[in-house]
Amino acid sequence: MPPRAPGSDGQHVIVVGAGVGGLCLAQGLRRAGISCAVYERAPGPAWGGYILHMGADGGSALRRCLPEHLYRLYTATSRRSPRRDLVAVLDHHGVELATIPHFGPANDPVLPHTSVHRRTLCQILLSGITDIVHFGHEATGYRHDGGDVVVDFAGGGHARGTLLVGADGINSVVRSRLLPEVAVIPLVEHALLSQAPLTDELADALPAAFEDSFVMIRDPRGTHLAAGLFQPRHAVADAARAAAGVGLDPVEDYVAVSLEITDPDLGPHDFFGAPKGFLHSLMRDAVADWHPSLRLLVDGVAPATIVPRTIRMLPPPATWRTGNVTLLGDAIHAMPPMLGHGANSALRDAAELAAALASGRPVRESLARYESDLRDRTLPLLERALATSPGVTARASR
Template identity: 30%
Template sequence: MAMRRALVIGGGIGGLAAAIGLHRTGWEVRVLERAPVLDDAGAGISLAANGVRALDALGVGAAVRAAAHPQYTGGTRTPDGRWLSRMDGAALERALGTPVVGIPRAALHRLLREALPAPCLRQGTGTLGDADADLVVAADGLRSGIRAELFPDHPGPVYSGSTVLRAITAEPVCTDHDFALTWGPGAEFGHIGFADGRAEWHAVLRAPAGVRHADPLSVLERRFAHWHRQVGELLAATRPGDVLHHDVHELATPLPAYAVGRVALLGDAAHAMTPNLGQGACQALEDAVVLAAELAGGGPVGAALARYDAVRRPRAGAVARAARRAGRMGHALTHPLAVAARNTALRLAPSGATVRAVLRPAAWTPPPLPPA
């Protein structure tokens, strides 16, 4: 029986993970990535337990854990540094088997690429050169051209009303905690620590789409000048040229399907969501594992993709809605009374409630994949 061929369009986290899963289940895989360098490679990422478990299922979890930094201490603060809620990473690890981990995106991309045979990946091209493939995986991101072809009447991504600036510090920094969020009126500042002592920070602001700054670091230093000292220390440890700036878009209108014919949509191409739960990449990794598991049996591709759609669309849609709600309760609040009410509710909430809130999206068990 001839080996079945899969073409993956997009070499980001979801595309590479899908390629790994398909390759280890017996598919001949080719990954096409248009960009020679991914434009978010200078950023970091937190992976919750469901993302780490997906990586375990793909056989790369141990390598990622070795390169990542576990997040045990942290929580949410006010601009003056007072804690609204604490996160118990050890409790999460006991409940889920793994803590949240932080890793530079470039390091995660490298580990995923290394798990594939070198000939699988072609960078600098994004065309459907292998039109005779048995399967096409559309992992081509927020602005997916394949999604637009399959669903020409879908409105596509919309601006969420928020823009995010982020960077990795140029040197190790002494942070108080492994991760933290600070919520102020109309703004959020957060950081995650890495294994080498550096940290990634992000600043989320309510702003019109398309606004850019000649010197974004100076803008942020002024914007957060009166916030607690950790914010200023992270900004001071950053080179101005390292700051990335992206508007946050989402697929607010859900797709009617994640698969059409022999084409499967995956990651942001299927369910781009706001980053408020840190679940975007984790959901793409879940997609990859479920796709590989459904296609592993050797049956008809169409039937396997129908099962993939039936499993993934309800799950990813629910997480996307939860992320949107979380954003509305965070930096999106600007009225002083609304901010005060939210802060009071968080301070009064029992610690177990915070753990349960994190457990909801992260408590996912991957389907089994055949041994490599």
């Protein structure tokens, strides 16, 4: 049996998953002086490059967990302040129908940072902790040995700690062992994530609502498009040069486009294996009768950026018995992307868990408080996200 890496207080936290939540937790634990290690199944850093909406929960969590120079880098590479920090609801003719406030207080009253490029954020979160983040380690399960928990990896190998945190997403291996009764619920079968470069022509053509934090559009057939501009305060490449030792990939201005398609004609193609050009044709066909500016947006999508996916969620879990295994982020409360609660909730989980473990209280007591608070805030967020899309709500209730 492998020895446990010792911490000065006897704690050693094993984190499974190197997404935004797992990396933020590792930053918070290191800042608190708590020994930890992160294990990620991907062979190396390969985070998807799409926009994440950031609100008060996410911004505050990053401020609590990151060293000051990394927090400043995060704000420098976040989107410049929008016209209105809210979601604008349009019809397919480009007419604004309503607005939806989503995150309450601004995350920073001086420089509200309302969105960030996901890969950029993960690269910032990885900075300074590469010695404790281990790629190419796919967790297959865990077991208890005495008072410790041991994680097993595909191909052999183990990691031992005093606490295991599942930050491994909606298909969490850790959750499937801890809460096997919690089943993933599919909501939208055919959704396409993509990016359209923000050219001058496109910027001039788009409705003014695109200068807000986020835009949602639905037509009478149920086709749904969600979009958000990504224009960082400072060019990501310039910010990286100014931050010695932090490697960030360059990112050009773009519009993130997520399109849900009802009953697409896939012909001989499998949705997830279809050529990118075919998927782009599905997107164009879905908006063929929309306003010219919205068609221009979809026409401008770069086919190489298109990623097919299903939209899924987890039902709110019942209370579980606190032990030395816990969860955060999508591993325990994956929710629809409407209003962007997912990343913010994962970051808040990470900050709250790091603070609980650093509180000086007994670990079980700290974990019980963390898990109780997590459950109390998850259901209202989930219900609010579902309420923004009646079609999704109906499917979730089946």
